[in-house]
Each structure stands twice: as C-alpha cells, then as structure tokens.
Amino acid sequence: MENTLNKSLQVITTVELLKHWQDHRALTRRTIDAFPEKAFFNHTIGGMRPFSEMVMELLAIAAPGLKEIASGITAPFNENIEHGNQKAKILELWDNATEEINTYWSQIKEEQFQQTIKLFGQYEGTVWSSIFYFIDNEIHHRGQGYVYLRSLGIEPPAFYERN
Amino acid sequence: MENTLNKSLQVITTVELLKHWQDHRALTRRTIDAFPEKAFFNHTIGGMRPFSEMVMELLAIAAPGLKEIASGITAPFNENIEHGNQKAKILELWDNATEEINTYWSQIKEEQFQQTIKLFGQYEGTVWSSIFYFIDNEIHHRGQGYVYLRSLGIEPPAFYERN
Numbered sequence: 001m002e003n004t005l006n007k008s009l010q011v012i013t014t015v016e017l018l019k020h021w022q023d024h025r026a027l028t029r030r031t032i033d034a035f036p037e038k039a040f041f042n043h044t045i046g047g048m049r050p051f052s053e054m055v056m057e058l059l060a061i062a063a064p065g066l067k068e069i070a071s072g073i074t075a076p077f078n079e080n081i082e083h084g085n086q087k088a089k090i091l092e093l094w095d096n097a098t099e100e101i102n103t104y105w106s107q108i109k110e111e112q113f114q115q116t117i118k119l120f121g122q123y124e125g126t127v128w129s130s131i132f133y134f135i136d137n138e139i140h141h142r143g144q145g146y147v148y149l150r151s152l153g154i155e156p157p158a159f160y161e162r163n
Numbered sequence: 164m165e166n167t168l169n170k171s172l173q174v175i176t177t178v179e180l181l182k183h184w185q186d187h188r189a190l191t192r193r194t195i196d197a198f199p200e201k202a203f204f205n206h207t208i209g210g211m212r213p214f215s216e217m218v219m220e221l222l223a224i225a226a227p228g229l230k231e232i233a234s235g236i237t238a239p240f241n242e243n244i245e246h247g248n249q250k251a252k253i254l255e256l257w258d259n260a261t262e263e264i265n266t267y268w269s270q271i272k273e274e275q276f277q278q279t280i281k282l283f284g285q286y287e288g289t290v291w292s293s294i295f296y297f298i299d300n301e302i303h304h305r306g307q308g309y310v311y312l313r314s315l316g317i318e319p320p321a322f323y324e325r326n
Contacts, residue, residue: 010173010277011176011180016291016292020292020295024299045313045314046312046315047313048313110172128174132175140302140303142306143304143307144306144307144309144310147208147307148310149209150208150211153209160296
C-alpha cells in the first residue's frame with residue numbers, strides 16, 4: 001500500500017504496523033520450532049490447551065481476519081484445519097499465512113483503520129483495534145508457550161529478538 | 164494533549180494508544196489480584212521468576228520509561244522498589260503508575276512518536292516502538308501469569324475484557 005500520509009504526523013504508519021506484526025510472527029514461528037514434535041501437540045499445564053491448539057487459533061484469526069478486513073466478506077471462524085499432528089505442516093500453514101497477510105495488507109486503505117468492522121460476524125470494533133487484538137492475542141499465547149518450553153527444560157527464543 | 168491531527172488519517176491516535184495501554188494495565192491489575200498472596204511471591208514453573216518479580220519489571224519500565232520520553236532525562240533502570248512481599252503494596256505501586264502514565268503521556272508531543280530515543284541509556288528505537296515494547300512485554304508476562312494461575316487451579320480474568 002502506498003503511504004500517502006506524512007510519516008512524522010503518524011503515531012505509527014501502516015507499513016510500520018505490518019512490520020511490527022510480522023516481526024512478532026517470526027518470533028512465534030521460532031517458538032513453535034523450539035518445541036519437540038510430541039510436546040507441541042501433547043504438553044499442557046493446568047488443563048490448558050497444548051501449544052499447537054493455540055497456534056491453530058492464531059492461524060484461524062490472522063490471515064482470515066485480515067482477508068475479511070480487506071475484502072469486506074465475512075467468513076465463519078475455523079480453527080480446524082487438517083495438520084495430521086505434524087509440526088512441519090503447521091509451520092507450512094504459518095509461512096503461507098505470512099504471505100497472505102502481506103497480500104491482504106496491501107489491499108487495505110489507510111482510511112479503513114479508524115472504521116468499524118464486525119469480524120467473523122461477531123467481534124465489533126475499529127479495524128486498528130481488531131488488528132491490535134490479533135497481535136496481542138498472539139503475544140499472550142506465545143508467552144504461555146514460553147512457560148511450556150521452560151517446564152520442558154527448553155530455553156525459549158529471546159523475546160526482544162524479532163526478526 | 165490536544166489532538167491536532169485528523170483522526171481519520173491516523174492508524175491509531177495518541178489518545179487511543181493511551182487507552183489501549185491503560186485497558187491492558189487494568190487487566191494486568193486483575194491478574195495480580197487473582198493470585199493468592201503467597202503464590203504471587205513464591206510460585207514458579209520451570210525455573211522462571213515468580214509473577215511478583217515480573218510485575219516489578221513492568222513497574223520499572225512503564226512510568227519511568229514514559230517519564231524519560233516526556234522529560235528527555237535518562238534514569239537508570241530499577242526493579243528493586245521495596246514492597247515487603249505484600250501484594251497490597253504492589254497494587255498501590257501499580258495504581259500510582261497508572262496516574263503517572265496519564266500525566267507523562269499528556270506531556271508527550273505527537274511529533275515525538277516517530278523520533279528516536281535511547282531509553283534507560285541503552286535501548287534505542289522510535290518512541291512508538293518503545294511504548295509498543297512496554298505493552299507487548301506486559302502482555303507476554305501476563306500470559307505467563309495466566310499459566311501460573313491455571314497451574315494453581317485458579318481461573319484467570321477473561322483476556323478480552325479490558326476495563
């Protein structure tokens with residue numbers, strides 16, 4: 001998307017927000033990769049979901065949510081994409097989403113960020129707050145993944161390293 | 164701070180970003196409050212810090228970091244404020260920080276968000292990326308606090324409820 005606004009008058013530009021998100025997604029990818037294959041699908045604490053299920057939620061939100069923002073077409077929320085309990089398959093879905101996010105982002109107009117949308121037919125808010133929710137929710141669950149890794153005796157990737 | 168910019172041309176305004184952060188901080192406050200007194204200071208998983216120590220880090224970053232952005236005066240990073248292992252004392256520090264953040268925020272000029280700063284004399288980046296780091300780091304550690312609570316058999320506050 002062409003940035004037509006004066007950057008010095010923006011808190012954050014659309015280009016910066018996309019990079020911020022993709023840098024977080026690169027860190028989440030490294031977090032997924034740090035899990036042993038079995039633990040990714042089985043390890044839990046306190047009755048919570050295994051990290052793989054949290055990641056499937058993130059995948060159900062990110063590219064589909066952004067597609068809806070870009071196209072205006074509502075689709076139902078779907079966390080149940082087939083992955084056959086294979087981490088490599090989920091990493092492939094992750095990489096596909098990375099490309100889709102870049103594509104849909106380029107179709108969103110700058111003036112849309114302050115407009116209201118009802119995502120997946122049920123979550124109403126501004127476009128910016130929806131995208132912030134996508135990012136915040138990813139950070140939240142990745143932080144939980146860090147505890148899972150630590151409880152397995154594995155050091156998670158550095159939080160401050162993003163790309 | 165007076166918002167002199169056309170809101171429809173902003174991804175997010177300074178007023179919205181402050182509210183976004185304070186809403187997250189309200190959720191973190193409820194997360195602190197959900198911990199039993201002892202577990203807040205003692206409970207750990209996988210060799211990580213107890214949640215109280217993560218919260219002291221958040222307190223060392225938020226108001227002091229914002230004060231530095233507003234004033235331009237660098238101060239050393241300090242996580243060791245006296246709290247006597249009392250949750251009520253840390254909640255009081257949290258509430259004081261809430262007020263300080265509002266005060267310092269009102270002193271930051273809109274054009275500063277794209278400027279570069281070296282926080283605590285060592286972390287260089289734009290003002291917006293520094294503030295996003297404060298928020299992201301809080302979400303990250305609060306997510307870890309959620310796992311601590313679940314492992315104690317306690318249901319954390321709803322992630323999507325912010326104020």
